[in-house]
Amino acid sequence: MVGITSFGAYVPFLRLDRSAMGKGGKGEKSMANFDEDSITMAVAAVMDCLDGVDRDAVDGLFFASTTSPYREKEAATTVAVSADFRKDILTADFANSLRSGTNALRAAADAVSAGSAGQVMVAASDIRLGAPGSVFEQSFGDGAGALLMGGEDVVAVLEASYSVSQEILDTWRIDGSPFTRAWEARFTGGQGYQTSMWGAISGVLKKTGLKAEDFAKVVLYTPDARSSMRLAAGLGFDPKSQLQDPLFGVMGDTGSAYAIMMLVAALEESKSGDNILLASYGNGADAFVFKVTDKIKEMTSSRGGMKRNLASKDVIDDYSRYLSYRSILPGTADIYPIPFGSTSAPAMFREVDKNFRFHGVKCDHCGTPQFPPQRVCAKCHTKDQFQPVRFSDKRGKVFTYSMDAFASPFDSPAVIAVIDFDGGGRMESYMTDRTVKDVKIGMEVEMTFRKLFEREGIINYFWKSMPVRFSSEG
Numbered sequence: 001m002v003g004i005t006s007f008g009a010y011v012p013f014l015r016l017d018r019s020a021m022g023k024g025g026k027g028e029k030s031m032a033n034f035d036e037d038s039i040t041m042a043v044a045a046v047m048d049c050l051d052g053v054d055r056d057a058v059d060g061l062f063f064a065s066t067t068s069p070y071r072e073k074e075a076a077t078t079v080a081v082s083a084d085f086r087k088d089i090l091t092a093d094f095a096n097s098l099r100s101g102t103n104a105l106r107a108a109a110d111a112v113s114a115g116s117a118g119q120v121m122v123a124a125s126d127i128r129l130g131a132p133g134s135v136f137e138q139s140f141g142d143g144a145g146a147l148l149m150g151g152e153d154v155v156a157v158l159e160a161s162y163s164v165s166q167e168i169l170d171t172w173r174i175d176g177s178p179f180t181r182a183w184e185a186r187f188t189g190g191q192g193y194q195t196s197m198w199g200a201i202s203g204v205l206k207k208t209g210l211k212a213e214d215f216a217k218v219v220l221y222t223p224d225a226r227s228s229m230r231l232a233a234g235l236g237f238d239p240k241s242q243l244q245d246p247l248f249g250v251m252g253d254t255g256s257a258y259a260i261m262m263l264v265a266a267l268e269e270s271k272s273g274d275n276i277l278l279a280s281y282g283n284g285a286d287a288f289v290f291k292v293t294d295k296i297k298e299m300t301s302s303r304g305g306m307k308r309n310l311a312s313k314d315v316i317d318d319y320s321r322y323l324s325y326r327s328i329l330p331g332t333a334d335i336y337p338i339p340f341g342s343t344s345a346p347a348m349f350r351e352v353d354k355n356f357r358f359h360g361v362k363c364d365h366c367g368t369p370q371f372p373p374q375r376v377c378a379k380c381h382t383k384d385q386f387q388p389v390r391f392s393d394k395r396g397k398v399f400t401y402s403m404d405a406f407a408s409p410f411d412s413p414a415v416i417a418v419i420d421f422d423g424g425g426r427m428e429s430y431m432t433d434r435t436v437k438d439v440k441i442g443m444e445v446e447m448t449f450r451k452l453f454e455r456e457g458i459i460n461y462f463w464k465s466m467p468v469r470f471s472s473e474g
Helices: 038-049 075-082 100-114 135-139 185-208 225-234 255-268 294-298 305-311 319-325 345-350
Strands: 003-010 014-017 028-031 060-065 090-095 119-126 143-150 156-165 217-220 275-281 284-292 314-316 359-363 386-390 396-404 414-421 426-431 444-455 458-467
Touching (some): 038 143, 100 156, 100 284, 156 185, 185 275
Antiparallel strands (some): 003 156, 414 426
16 A cells, blocks of 8 residues: 655745746745755755754655756655654665656655655755746745655655656746746647646546546646636536645646646645546656555644645745846845855765754763764763764744844845753754744744855755744644
């Protein structure tokens, strides 16, 4: 019995008011911060999915995205090490297609079914760009979703899947161009989306013998709010009662992550015995049928998921800020010197456990946790007697902080906080996703994996602090 054993999601804290982009825009779109990319958002979704999960039992991680930060370098390894998975796991990138998220899902299910892996994490994440003034600029949103596929303690059993492939130039992006392009909507919608999705969904329904009325929820990738309603109605589903809310007014189309995120939203509201249909699109379509089990009741309430991520937000109406964050407008970063030396690949390699896994140490003699790792205990002065300890999933409180109005062109004033971790340990960190007026001594924070800076074609990642988004009580 193969299926989903855990699920998680990430929606950025920032949202852009669509009216700021003109053209009568309504609602808001999710907007990645200046220090986020597809990798950092995937890490956040994976960390959410790992709530209550033994990460040492994960045997693989598949990363799916059309906007991986590197054109040649595996992103899945970065996500896996930042989630502090074992070193002997299978990692793979799925790219270049809106279907890459569900392609990775099917590959993960096949790996578990074949016995080559016990559990495989699927993380889909995208930050797609539409040209300024385009429909895509209004409709695209940023986000990530994660599903853990396994064969035991399954929350939703994968009953069947069906795929179709179609060669069509409808939506694309060439190498070197930041903007997604599309052909005329009647052609892309009729000959592309409707045809492929109809074929995949009809195929999986025939394969299972299920009818439209047998499903509690239908989760469809859609390029806009109307296309999925038309498709669902044509296939005999009731768009009002069965179709998952596309969330276009509060988030937008998150690309390869969209179908996964919508499935997470559906699972959050599902109950034992529900049948869920999932279908995604991109040069063809993938369709899946899941059956929810009693294990859905055991999903811990401390995870973020879709509902809580969407509720936690800061809506801005500064269009120029959005353009600067996405490097569409020439930013002010070039006039600020980067306060770091040259990037060193050997140094980054040596510091992987500290910078990516976010490992500190715990003294064997007195039990004091410490970050960064060191040879001499700060409390009892014992030398070279430590065990590694992970700090990425620890919360803490602000001991003291300062603000710098000149350090960052994107995040002024920059907040530099000294954090005391729960259980012990102290570090100095940049604070992100914060409202300046709310920063205070004693405020609760958690850690988030972010871009620190980019230099010489190398993206430097590290962990920052941010105000706690979700309480542990649910």
